[in-house]
Amino acid sequence: MPYTFELGPIRPPSEAYSILIRVTRNCPWNKCAFCHTYKDQAFSRRPVSDVIADIDAIYTIARRILDTAEKSITIHTLQKAKGNDDTPLYYYEQVAFWLQYGMKSVFLQDANSLVLSPKDLCTILSHIKNRFPTVERITSYARALTISKKTREDLHAIRQAGLTRLHIGMESGSDTVLSLVNKGGTQAQLIDAGQKAVEAGFDVSYYYMPGLGGKEYMEENAIQSAIVINNVNPTFVRLRSTVPIPGTPLYEMMEHGTWTPLSEIEKVNEIRLFIEHLQGITSILTSDHMMNLLEDVEGIFPHDKDRMLAIIDDFLAMSKEDQEKFIIGRRVGIYRYLNDYYPNFKIDQLYYSIKQQYGNVDKAVLEILKNFI
Numbered sequence: 001m002p003y004t005f006e007l008g009p010i011r012p013p014s015e016a017y018s019i020l021i022r023v024t025r026n027c028p029w030n031k032c033a034f035c036h037t038y039k040d041q042a043f044s045r046r047p048v049s050d051v052i053a054d055i056d057a058i059y060t061i062a063r064r065i066l067d068t069a070e071k072s073i074t075i076h077t078l079q080k081a082k083g084n085d086d087t088p089l090y091y092y093e094q095v096a097f098w099l100q101y102g103m104k105s106v107f108l109q110d111a112n113s114l115v116l117s118p119k120d121l122c123t124i125l126s127h128i129k130n131r132f133p134t135v136e137r138i139t140s141y142a143r144a145l146t147i148s149k150k151t152r153e154d155l156h157a158i159r160q161a162g163l164t165r166l167h168i169g170m171e172s173g174s175d176t177v178l179s180l181v182n183k184g185g186t187q188a189q190l191i192d193a194g195q196k197a198v199e200a201g202f203d204v205s206y207y208y209m210p211g212l213g214g215k216e217y218m219e220e221n222a223i224q225s226a227i228v229i230n231n232v233n234p235t236f237v238r239l240r241s242t243v244p245i246p247g248t249p250l251y252e253m254m255e256h257g258t259w260t261p262l263s264e265i266e267k268v269n270e271i272r273l274f275i276e277h278l279q280g281i282t283s284i285l286t287s288d289h290m291m292n293l294l295e296d297v298e299g300i301f302p303h304d305k306d307r308m309l310a311i312i313d314d315f316l317a318m319s320k321e322d323q324e325k326f327i328i329g330r331r332v333g334i335y336r337y338l339n340d341y342y343p344n345f346k347i348d349q350l351y352y353s354i355k356q357q358y359g360n361v362d363k364a365v366l367e368i369l370k371n372f373i
């Protein structure tokens with residue numbers, strides 16, 4: 001009998017060292033105008049018995065690897081541990097990677113595990129904890145609206161059963177923008193959900209999408225989003241700069257002229273406005289995604305607020321040509337941080353050829369970023 005387990009398409013970058021356990025398939029909402037991840041995929045809850053079987057398969061593979069490994073885990077270890085069973089080696093590789101990082105974290109897929117009944121979710125969480133006592137963190141994506149509808153008692157029970165961190169897509173705190181992109185919730189619900197999750201003891205990650213309101217609602221997107229964060233004080237605020245993806249309603253809105261994307265420089269201005277309005281919080285702000293231009297804008301509030309603003313101001317004080325050269329270098333992988341910027345013949349050549357081909361840098365950047373998604 002092969003020891004396989006089902007895997008969904010995505011996880012947050014911060015879950016790179018987690019084992020993935022799929023408890024639902026796809027997204028029960030699936031209507032956000034900017035999102036393409038589960039497009040045309042029907043949502044379903046996986047039977048609890050199937051999820052338990054997956055956890056047991058991971059356990060069996062982990063046991064076999066640990067029983068076989070001598071000093072280190074090599075491909076030879078995995079082949080030997082697998083022996084004659086029909087499991088594709090891929091599953092052994094997934095578990096081996098997790099073993100090498102100490103089997104400390106688990107991520108529940110897909111888009112909103114909290115739609116499961118508290119009883120089913122707690123059964124799954126308890127089984128993970130029983131099978132893998134080394135696990136310190138179990139994490140999931142969760143929709144604010146779903147959390148908002150849960151009772152405080154249910155959230156406490158889920159937290160006590162072992163779910164420790166929730167990744168919540170706020171995206172925007174503006175009711176206008178939320179409605180524009182069909183997010184299906186309001187600022188009041190975002191605040192209520194966040195406060196309930198924090199009160200239940202979860203580490204909460206709130207995602208904010210600079211640029212989601214387009215040029216039309218840039219200021220509102222920044223300021224209203226900051227209001228949500230100030231009221232929730234999540235553990236993490238994660239920046240996800242908006243990039244319109246072909247095939248999404250947002251992309252169509254752009255084509256029809258009803259939503260105007262921000263340039264890279266405008267997105268930096270929006271992030272500045274957002275950070276400027278954050279107050280009274282102790283959250284960690286991260287730029288842990290390639291879509292963000294200034295990866296160095298990271299820190300802990302309130303201590304690092306001025307430093308983060310100073311990095312942004314350094315960028316905004318550069319000449320337009322230097323800004324655009326940095327943008328190109330960052331997008332093609334030559335620069336990572338603003339401090340990495342230096343005059344570079346290769347970038348100069350690229351800059352002039354992009355100007356010639358696209359007319360402006362932002363058009364070229366949109367093309368490059370589409371390929372990252």
Ligand code: SF4
Nearest residue numbers: 027030031032035111
């Ligand atoms: S809730 Fe999340 S996964 Fe679902 S459509 Fe919206 S952004 Fe995509």
